[in-house]
Amino acid sequence: MEMRLFEYAVEVARQRSFTKAAANLHIAQPSLSQQIAKLEDELGVRLFYRGPKGTSLTPEGMLFLKRAEQIVQLKEDLKREMFERTVGMGHTLTIGATPITVRHLLPSLLEQYQLRYPNVRIDLIEESTGALHHLTAQGSVDIAILSLPVEDACIATRPMFTEPIYAALPTECKPWMSDRLAFFVEKRVPRISLAELADCPFILLKKEYKLRYSMLELCAKAGFQPRIAYETNNIETAQAFAAYGLGVTLIPDLIQKSSIVDKKQPLYMELEEQPTRTVVFAYRKDRYLGQAARALMDIYYEIAN
Numbered sequence: 001m002e003m004r005l006f007e008y009a010v011e012v013a014r015q016r017s018f019t020k021a022a023a024n025l026h027i028a029q030p031s032l033s034q035q036i037a038k039l040e041d042e043l044g045v046r047l048f049y050r051g052p053k054g055t056s057l058t059p060e061g062m063l064f065l066k067r068a069e070q071i072v073q074l075k076e077d078l079k080r081e082m083f084e085r086t087v088g089m090g091h092t093l094t095i096g097a098t099p100i101t102v103r104h105l106l107p108s109l110l111e112q113y114q115l116r117y118p119n120v121r122i123d124l125i126e127e128s129t130g131a132l133h134h135l136t137a138q139g140s141v142d143i144a145i146l147s148l149p150v151e152d153a154c155i156a157t158r159p160m161f162t163e164p165i166y167a168a169l170p171t172e173c174k175p176w177m178s179d180r181l182a183f184f185v186e187k188r189v190p191r192i193s194l195a196e197l198a199d200c201p202f203i204l205l206k207k208e209y210k211l212r213y214s215m216l217e218l219c220a221k222a223g224f225q226p227r228i229a230y231e232t233n234n235i236e237t238a239q240a241f242a243a244y245g246l247g248v249t250l251i252p253d254l255i256q257k258s259s260i261v262d263k264k265q266p267l268y269m270e271l272e273e274q275p276t277r278t279v280v281f282a283y284r285k286d287r288y289l290g291q292a293a294r295a296l297m298d299i300y301y302e303i304a305n
Helices: 003-015 018-025 029-043 059-086 099-104 106-116 129-138 179-187 210-221 235-243 253-258 291-304
Strands: 048-051 054-057 092-097 121-126 143-147 155-169 201-205 227-232 249-252 267-271 276-284
Touching: 003 018, 003 029, 003 059, 018 029, 054 059, 092 099, 092 129, 092 291, 099 106, 099 121, 099 253, 106 121, 106 291, 129 143, 129 155, 129 210, 129 276, 143 210, 143 291, 155 235, 155 253, 155 291, 201 210, 201 235, 201 249, 210 249, 227 235, 235 249, 235 253, 249 253, 276 291
Parallel strands: 092 121, 092 143, 201 227
Antiparallel strands: 048 054, 143 276, 155 249, 155 267, 155 276
């Protein structure tokens, strides 16, 4: 059984289309169909349902795909490892991170990285945390920057830092504030209980972002379910909305320290519960971790220490 047949089948399954898979593989679509038919004949099973609405895996195809992906990954990992043993560090590093992480964490790190490894090309994949978990588990990125918890057993993590989470509120009293909270805002009280925000409108990230669920969990522990006024893809938008009195939100220290929110800053308050989040490097544990990815982690820890 030829290796390229495994690769063809994996690509068809990923694209759910013979036409798209053929384009990615740089072969003619009729030729790809013939090769998959040849593979099915050799295996004695049908791998794909073909229809006007697209291509999908048969039950036997699902089993085959699981094994085929492992074989293809092992091949790619072996090629990379042998290359690095004989030639040295690879020339490409694919990093996955949320757009906010890219903006606030990566510039200084990549500056140092490129000074030391100018021949390594960096490919950035900016996605939501949900998409990044999937891409990391798939092995589609060499390394990702995520926050805990990372629940997929196939993903290994190395801690980067743990940071506090603050409440972000308007700097002026608003009609939706309780008298007690308005007093705290007016007096610039440095620390409050999260329960003081129970009746406030909240600004949350959308469902694709892990920080949303951290916020909801913290509120639940404080004994309330937040009244969601706005949802956004961008934590800086949440900050800006809080600054302009549209509600409250919770902000990690990294974002709070380095953020520029228009000309109007929110009021940041520590929380008595002292919530934190831990940010980690993440990569698929059963894949070969290349020298370029290991060097990125080494430089980060060197700078951090």
